[in-house]
Structure formats: C-alpha cells, structure tokens
Amino acid sequence: MKRLSMLAMTAQLALFGVAGAAHAQDAAGPIDVRILAINDFHGNLLPAGGIKIRDPKDPSKQITVPAGGSEAMATLVKQLKSGNKNSIFVAAGDLIGASPLLSALFHDEPTVESLSLMGLEASAVGNHEFDEGKDELLRMQNGGCHPKDGCAGPRPFGGAKYKYLAASTFDTATGKTVLPPYYVKEFEGVPVAFIGLTLKDTPGIVMPSGVAGLKFQDEAETVNALVPQIRAQGIETIVVLIHEGGFPTGDYNECPGISGPIVGIVKKLDKAVDLVISGHTHKAYNCQIDGRLVTSGDKFGSVVTNIDLKIDRKTRDLVQAKADNVIVDTAVYAKDPEQTKLIEEYQKVAAPLANRVVGRMSAALTKDESPSGETTLGNLIADSQLAATATERDGQALIAFMNPGGVRTDLPMKDEGKVTYAGLFAVQPFANSLVTVDLTGAQIKTMLEQQWINQPKPRILHVSKGFTYSWDNARPVGDRVLADSVKLNGKPLSMEASYRVTINNFLADGGDGFSVLKEGKNPLYGLFDIDAFAAYFAGNSPIEPVKLDRITRLN
Numbered sequence: 001m002k003r004l005s006m007l008a009m010t011a012q013l014a015l016f017g018v019a020g021a022a023h024a025q026d027a028a029g030p031i032d033v034r035i036l037a038i039n040d041f042h043g044n045l046l047p048a049g050g051i052k053i054r055d056p057k058d059p060s061k062q063i064t065v066p067a068g069g070s071e072a073m074a075t076l077v078k079q080l081k082s083g084n085k086n087s088i089f090v091a092a093g094d095l096i097g098a099s100p101l102l103s104a105l106f107h108d109e110p111t112v113e114s115l116s117l118m119g120l121e122a123s124a125v126g127n128h129e130f131d132e133g134k135d136e137l138l139r140m141q142n143g144g145c146h147p148k149d150g151c152a153g154p155r156p157f158g159g160a161k162y163k164y165l166a167a168s169t170f171d172t173a174t175g176k177t178v179l180p181p182y183y184v185k186e187f188e189g190v191p192v193a194f195i196g197l198t199l200k201d202t203p204g205i206v207m208p209s210g211v212a213g214l215k216f217q218d219e220a221e222t223v224n225a226l227v228p229q230i231r232a233q234g235i236e237t238i239v240v241l242i243h244e245g246g247f248p249t250g251d252y253n254e255c256p257g258i259s260g261p262i263v264g265i266v267k268k269l270d271k272a273v274d275l276v277i278s279g280h281t282h283k284a285y286n287c288q289i290d291g292r293l294v295t296s297g298d299k300f301g302s303v304v305t306n307i308d309l310k311i312d313r314k315t316r317d318l319v320q321a322k323a324d325n326v327i328v329d330t331a332v333y334a335k336d337p338e339q340t341k342l343i344e345e346y347q348k349v350a351a352p353l354a355n356r357v358v359g360r361m362s363a364a365l366t367k368d369e370s371p372s373g374e375t376t377l378g379n380l381i382a383d384s385q386l387a388a389t390a391t392e393r394d395g396q397a398l399i400a401f402m403n404p405g406g407v408r409t410d411l412p413m414k415d416e417g418k419v420t421y422a423g424l425f426a427v428q429p430f431a432n433s434l435v436t437v438d439l440t441g442a443q444i445k446t447m448l449e450q451q452w453i454n455q456p457k458p459r460i461l462h463v464s465k466g467f468t469y470s471w472d473n474a475r476p477v478g479d480r481v482l483a484d485s486v487k488l489n490g491k492p493l494s495m496e497a498s499y500r501v502t503i504n505n506f507l508a509d510g511g512d513g514f515s516v517l518k519e520g521k522n523p524l525y526g527l528f529d530i531d532a533f534a535a536y537f538a539g540n541s542p543i544e545p546v547k548l549d550r551i552t553r554l555n
Contacts, residue, residue, distance in 0.1 A: 030310040030319050033187050034084040035239070036077055037297060037305040039092035039279025042128065043099025043111040044300040045070045045343055047330050048409065048426075051284070051302040054251045067302040067328045070114045070343070074336035076304050076328050077118055086187040090122045091115070091162075092279035092296070093198055093243030096140065097128025098408055101354050101425040102346055107132070107146050109157045110346045116161035117338055122183040124196030125166045126243035126279065130210040131430070134171070134178055137164070141179065154345045165196025165241065168222040170215045178214065181226060184235065190316050192237045193230045195223055199244040199261070199280060205405075207432075208509045219244060220268035227270045236316035237309070238273050245281035245296050247457070252298060253325045255287035260456060266290050274318040275307065281456075286323050293321045302328055354422035359537030362544045364413040367404075372471070372553035373451075373460025376545040377427065378407055381529075383546065384536035385434055386464040388527050389502040395436030395524045398488060400464040400502040401447070403512050406430060406529075407462070417542060424533050432504035432529045437520025439501045441486070441493040446516045448481045454513050461514075463550050464502075470552040485552070504529050 047069035055061040081087045095115060096108035103111045115123075129137050135147075143159025145151040167181035182195040200218050203211045223240055230238060246260035262278050266289045269276070276294040284298035286305075297303035303325045310320040347354075365377040386400035409426050411419065439447070448469065452458050463469075470485035486493045493499070503517060505525070510518040527535070537543060 028313065030312055031188050031190055032084070032086060033192065033309040033311055034080065034087040035275075035277075035307040035309065036080055036087065036089045037091065037241075037277045037295065037307060038073070038301060038303070039243070039277070039297050040094040040126070040282055040299040041091070041096075041111065041115070041301050042094055042299065043096055043103030043108050044068055045102055045110060045114055045339075046100070047072070048100070048300040048302075051252060051298055051327060053327070065327055066330045068300045069328070069330065070118070070301065071335035071339040072330045072333040073301045073304060073328045074118045074339045075333040076326065078336070079333075080304065080306055080326070081119075088122075088185055089118065089120050090194060090239075090241055090277065091120060091124065092241045092277050093124040093126025093196075094128045094279060095123055095126070097126070097131040098429050100429065101422040102343070102350055104425065104429050105350050105353070106153045106346060107136070107149065108140065109153050110342065112140055112157075112160045114339060114342055117342065120162040121185065122163045122165055122194050122196060122241065124241040124243050124279075125164050125169065125179065125198050127198055127202040127206050129164070129198075130202065130206050130214075133210045133212070134214060137178070140164070152349070154349060165194070166198070167195050167226060168197040168200065168217045168219060170217065172213050172215050182230065184233070187311070188313070190237075190311055190313060191233070191235045192239065192311070193235045194239045194241055195226055195230075196241040197222055197243070199242075204513060205511060207506055207511070219265050223273060224268075224270045227272045231272060234316065236272075237311050237318045239275045239277065240269070240273055241277050243278075243280050245278040245283060246285065246287075247281055248283055248285040248287070250285070252284035252303065252327070253286050255285045258285060258287055258289070262294065263289055266292060266294055275309070275321055277305065277307075284325050286325055293323055295323045295325070297325060304328060354420065356421045357418050358421050358424060358534045359419045359541035359543065360417040361411070361413065361419055361537075362417060362542045365411040365543070365545060367407055367410055369460075370548040372548070372551040373458065374548040374551050375404075375407070375462065376548065377411060378402055378404060378462030379465075379546045379548070379550065380536075380543065381407060381428065381533060382462045382464040384533045385502050385504075385529065387536055388532035389434055389436045394526055395500060395502060397436045397500045397502040399444075399467045399499060401507065402462040403504070403507055403514075404459055404462060405512060406432065406504065406506065419537055419543075421534060424537065425530055428530045428533055430506070430529070432506050434502055434526040434529060434532060435505050435508040435520075436500055436502045436524045436526065437508065437517075438498045438522050439517075439520055440498055441495040443516050443519060444493060444499065444501065445481060445483060445486060445495065447514055448486070449478055450514050450516060452477045452480060459512055460551065465546070465550070468550050468552070470554055472554040474555040
C-alpha cells in the first residue's frame with residue numbers, strides 16, 4: 001500500500017511538473033492586448049445613415065448597411081471587450097463638433113457623457129474639438145456649466161472621463177501643450193503609450209477664434225520628439241492616435257491605393273512607433289504603410305476598429321498586430337439600455353425646438369456631386385444665403401458661395417416631405433454667421449482657382465442662382481477656370497468691378513484655403529446660416545431640387 005501510494009505521489013508530482021511547466025510557458029508567452037478604436041463620431045448619438053460597402057453578393061455594386069449610433073456601438077464595444085482582460089477603447093478625434101442637434105443644443109455634453117459611459121479612455125483632439133475654442137475644449141475635459149448658456153442639460157456637466165491628448169497643440173502664452181501629449185496604460189505590468197495629436201493644418205480649417213493663441217506643430221516631428229522620452233520610461237510599444245488620414249480606393253476593410261497626408265506622415269515616423277490609428281477623412285481602411293498597421297473607422301460611429309496585438313513580456317516590443325473594421329450594424333447589435341436612457345433624457349429637453357416643422361420639400365436633397373462638383377443641397381443652401389442677404393438692409397448681395405465641407409449630410413424625403421429644424425441642423429450644424437463683403441471680379445476668379453490649390457482634393461464651392469462658370473480639368477492648377485465664362489445673370493464678370501458677395505464667417509476668415517476671401521472689404525454680418533436656411537424653407541415651400549447647371553466641367 002505504501003509503495004502504491006509512493007507511485008501515485010510520484011505520478012501526481014510528474015503531472016504537476018508538466019502543468020507547472022505549461023503555466024510557466026504561458027507566463028513567458030506574449031501578452032494579448034485588444035485595442036478598440038473609433039474616429040469622427042461628430043456627436044451622432046443616433047444612427048446617421050450607415051456605411052456604403054461592396055455588395056458581398058455582387059462585387060460590382062455597393063450596398064448601404066444601416067449602422068452607427070451610440071446604442072449599438074456601446075453594445076458592440078462591450079462584446080468585443082468581453083473575455084479580453086487586456087483591452088482599451090480609444091479614439092482619433094472629432095468626437096464632437098459638427099454634431100446633430102441632439103448633441104449640439106447642449107454644446108456636445110451628451111456625446112462626452114455617452115462616450116465616457118462607454119468606457120472610452122483616451123482620444124486625440126480633432127480639428128472640430130476646437131470649434132468653440134481652447135477654453136471650451138478644456139471645459140469638455142474638466143466639466144462645468146457653459147459660460148453663456150449655463151447648465152441646460154438634465155444634470156450638471158461633469159466633463160469627460162476619458163483623456164483628451166494634444167501632443168502637437170501648444171499654448172503660445174505658456175509654451176506648453178494645452179492637454180497631455182500621451183496616455184500610458186499597463187497590461188499585466190507591460191506599459192503601452194498612446195500619443196494623441198491633430199493635423200498641423202487645423203488653423204486653416206477652423207474658425208480663427210477657435211485656435212487663437214494656439215500653435216500646431218508638424219505631426220511626425222512631434223511624435224518623433226516624444227519617442228526618446230517615452231522609451232526612457234521602459235515603454236517599447238507606441239501607438240499614435242492622429243486626427244489626419246488618407247483616401248483609399250477599396251472597401252471598408254481594405255487598403256488598395258491609399259493616398260493623402262497620412263501616407264507621408266507614417267513614412268516619417270520613428271521606427272519605434274508600432275501602430276497608427278487615424279481619422280479626419282471619414283474613410284474606413286485597414287492598411288500596411290511603411291511596414292506598420294494603419295487604420296481608420298469611417299465616421300459617425302458606423303465602424304469600430306478591433307485591433308489585436310501580441311506584445312513580448314520581456315522586451316515589451318510589439319510582436320504582431322492585426323485589425324478588423326467591424327460595422328456597427330444596427331440590425332445585429334441591440335440597443336444598450338444605459339445609452340438609450342441618456343438619449344431619452346436629452347431628447348426630452350431638446351424636443352420642443354428639434355421637432356418644429358419649418359417647411360416642406362417635394363423630393364430628397366443630397367450631397368451627391370455632379371461631374372462639375374454641384375449638388376442639389378449645396379445649390380439650395382447658396383440660394384438661401386443669397387436670399388437672406390440680398391436686400392439693402394441685409395447686405396445687397398449679388399452672389400453667395402458655400403463651402404462643401406459645411407454641408408454635413410443629406411436631407412432625405414420622409415413624413416410626406418416635412419422638414420424639421422433638427423433635419424436642417426443636421427445639414428448645417430456649425431452655426432456660422434453670414435458675412436457679405438466686397439470682392440472684385442479678379443478676386444472672385446482667384447477664389448475659384450483656389451478650389452484646386454493646396455487642397456487634399458478639389459473643394460468645389462456651391463454657388464447661388466444667376467452665377468455661372470466653366471472649368472477645364474485638362475488645364476493646369478491655378479488656371480482651370482475660363483475667365484470669359486464667369487458670368488452673373490448671363491453677363492461676364494468685370495475683373496475690375498466690385499461685387500457684394502455672401503459667404504459664411506469660416507470662409508471669410510480664409511477657411512479651407514480660400515485665402516483671397518480675407519481681402520473682402522466692407523463686411524456686414526448677418527444671420528446664422530441655419531436660420532437663413534430655415535427661413536428659406538418657411539418662405540418657399542414646397543422646395544424642389546434645383547437644376548445642376550451653374551458650373552460646367554470641360555474634360
């Protein structure tokens with residue numbers, strides 16, 4: 001019996017030795033880390049139309065998958081985190097700004113609360129985080145009531161529970177970054193650094209008042225300067241969250257032929273940078289650039305990028321990285337009850353203004369571009385701005401121009417053509433004021449040429465009725481507009497004469513690279529753009545889509 005007991009004990013010890021060795025081997029193996037990422041949420045607490053993808057049944061066609069919104073996204077985030085003890089939820093900027101009415105009415109406090117509730121831990125600042133200036137961004141981080149509108153929500157605003165990161169944005173008065181440059185999180189004792197920053201061209205696409213007193217440095221140079229400081233802390237895995245991006249040609253989880261600023265930035269980054277999570281261009285892609293994984297998750301919460309890393313425990317180096325852009329399909333993912341409750345709380349307060357019917361339309365108005373760059377929605381907005389500033393009292397405008405980036409979404413046909421204030425606000429969420437200025441014909445011609453100069457892609461301005469011109473795609477940049485084709489009510493514009501022109505204050509300050517507009521004389525400030533748009537609907541309903549015959553493209 002004793003001998004049998006000794007044999008049994010020996011066998012048990014042997015088994016224990018095998019199990020112990022296996023356990024030791026597991027402990028020595030790489031750490032699995034899951035990063036979940038979003039970008040360009042823009043306060044879309046409710047789904048905003050979905051995402052276009054290649055039709056799985058017919059690759060020659062595209063389909064639209066209903067996707068987005070905080071309710072389905074929160075559910076997906078929870079599912080992807082489930083069973084992954086080493087996980088983190090991060091973002092690449094523009095979480096707020098250019099938001100639908102539900103969030104914008106409360107200066108995006110609902111969105112900050114929603115993402116905090118979802119467990120977001122860190123986000124780069126995007127250009128739209130500066131829409132209302134540095135102080136408002138700091139209020140988003142730290143909480144407190146709005147300085148003018150007070151505490152308008154259902155409860156006092158406590159600020160973001162996640163960390164905003166601004167490695168490349170410096171306060172010129174102090175010489176320091178306005179927010180921390182990076183965030184570090186440990187996974188089983190191994191630290192990973194997340195550097196956050198926005199594009200260096202932010203001053204050119206944000207209201208000057210929003211970036212007053214701030215300096216935006218080069219993206220790659222900023223990151224590379226931080227690398228030695230981060231590595232000195234024993235950190236070898238470095239992730240960049242950057243609000244700048246690219247333009248792929250493939251489907252949402254691919255990356256053929258990507259172009260745009262992100263390509264050059266990634267190639268200039270220190271080799272110590274392992275992974276780049278990008279945004280800004282509202283595209284979804286899953287790329288390898290210069291030997292590194294580079295991702296982006298579309299816009300408006302339609303995609304969550306699921307990134308799985310393997311990190312060596314001893315060296316702390318990244319061993320492997322792979323990504324999957326997961327569509328936040330509202331038909332697949334249930335509504336998260338906490339998000340639903342938050343939305344309902346804010347909807348109750350917002351309802352009286354949001355649901356007000358301002359007019360009607362006979363058909364959908366869209367951002368779909370003609371070959372020349374016109375859209376039915378853009379032309380209508382330009383017409384509304386001209387109408388709001390045409391009288392002697394309001395500016396005596398003869399022409400109006402609207403920047404395409406300020407038109408954020410389509411105006412779909414629903415409810416027998418009823419159009420609500422909330423619907424119009426979704427189209428024009430910036431609350432820019434209209435400005436009517438004097439411009440010479442030569443300055444207008446220069447402005448039209450600037451649609452192609454120093455632009456990531458052509459920014460064809462929307463033009464009001466009565467103004468027409470032709471451009472030739474075969475001519476060189478800077479000389480594409482045919483001078484004798486630029487006409488007002490059928491008569492050629494005189495290059496020497498002065499004309500009253502209405503634009504929004506973003507363009508008037510030289511936004512989107514239209515620097516010549518800063519030369520406008522005798523400015524007269526008028527209505528907010530959204531109010532002009534609403535007034536046009538009220539006075540001209542039912543609205544019909546206007547013809548796309550104001551701009552002619554040759555070649």
